[in-house]
Amino acid sequence: MTLQNLLSYVLAALAAGGNALANVMQRKAGLEEPQDRPFGPRLLLDLVQSRTWLIGFGGLVASFVLQAVALGFGQLSAVEPIITLEVPLTLLAASRVFGSRLGRPEWNGILVMTAGMIVLVAILAPRAGDETNVSNFDYLAAGGGTAATIVVLIIAGQHKNVVWRTGCLGAAAGTSFGLTATMIKETISRGDKDGLLGVVTTWQTYVAIGFGVLGLVLVQWALHVGPLLAAQPGFTLMDPLVSILWGVLVFDETTRSGFWLIPATLGAMAVGYGVFLLAHSPVLAALAENGDESALHPNVEQQPAPAAG
Template sequence: MWQTLLSYVLAALAAMGNALANVMQRKAGLEAGPDQSFGLRLLWDLVHRPTWLIGFGGLVSSFVLQAIALGLGQLSAVEPIITLEVPLTLLVASRVFASPLGRPEWTGILTMTAGMIALVAFLNPRPGDETNVSHFLYAAAGGSTAATIAALVVVAQRGRTLWRTACLGAAAGTSFGLTATLIKETIAQGEKHGLVGVLTTWQTYTAISFGVLGLVLVQWALHVGPLLAAQPGFTLMDPLVSILWGVLVFGEITRTGAWLFGATLGAVAVGAGVFVLAHSPVLAAVNDAENVAPEAPLTASRASRSAG
């Protein structure tokens, strides 16, 4: 029981790391100038900025805490808790950009938090067996997830700024969801065979690859458009992918019947909270170049205001 509770706490701390990364990396992107094209030169510029490094540190700490949480708890429970990064992003943004939270923000925070608690409580995930998944099932599930990421990137090449940003955010969230599922298997191999098991399983290296891909997609999305457009994809696709993998691939057991109705209501509350918070003026302030660099263009700021 204590392991389950500890996994929840660590997952919440991982969400805090993600929130810090979201705000600080977006701020660094604005400092670099939204008119600069995405590529190796932009990435090289960003890694030399203290603001981006703080965000990257939050992302790394989140990765470590999430890995420990996955080792102690179930994939279907840990990843939904990561959705707390949205209200936490709002709290961090309010501090960084000195924008007070109003009643809509607090309503969204409470709705989303209550929905997440209800979702996990009603599902009540129990352990599966991630170490005995067939190669065929891995190939089918992994191929479908990778194809989803690729499709989202492709459709993000055309359309308006908000559409492109939302698709890239969803691709990043999907990539992180797949990363979490593979980390779960890596940790299981480590518990069985120690360091040798971690270093010899293909899931370790695939998880690293998709984790790096997710990081690149996050930076791409935040450079293309406002955080309010990218955040829902970051947040909702990760737990969705993780729950599907946990139940359909790893065989985690969740409650069924009438319990699913309560879990569905919780999921709807989470989605509603994300929608409300993503349109918060505080998150719009994250995209206000005036708060970061006076000479930076205001393209992202105008997009966020028009979206709100």
């Protein structure tokens, strides 16, 4: 492992921390708004005036910056799986913000997921591809397919079932962020080659900005519609999945193959199982079922609702 690769892993882990802060604080800000209020520009305008939401947005911005620097040092298919650490970090942040304790299920999920992620990245050992010589046809085909996936998920998210809607919108947000990371990788490569001029003159920069903003809007939509535990798997798993597919299939990043795919698959399954365990954590479940952060304070007696009339 080179020093650059190690640095990219550390920066990616810090970026995951920024995502975790954004998830918790933006969910907290969403809970401060009436749950029956329709999602739209007026709601977004009110959210951006909330200090809680702005703290979360700051975490998201920091995450994007750290992720961009990490992608400058490392490979797309190695950096993005590390971003999945945002799930256990989200639980840790939620326990801090809402004053709750993590129990054995949470710690088991954290250990399983972290170990699986380490195994996956170590086994695949991605090596550099060539982001600057991708044909326009490949970009059109891969980009069109990714954008179509986002559209399909948004349409599927119009179902009446709250959990289904939230999960689909979360997956759409994760897909959007995966495409954003992909375009950032190309932008960083252009910057290394041509400096600032290369960054501002390549169309990938503006596609990254556009889909980054779209992902942010989809996150707010998902968190307004339903619980974080329904949205979190989509946020977390679609981002690295999209990035790995782009890295290997479009940017020609190479990974170990043959026998090595067996332990790599087991590592990926462990990551998915860890996400499942953590997404169904009692900490997040309490927040989802009761609709306010007071549910995460087991020592606080709930006040009865006033009688009608």
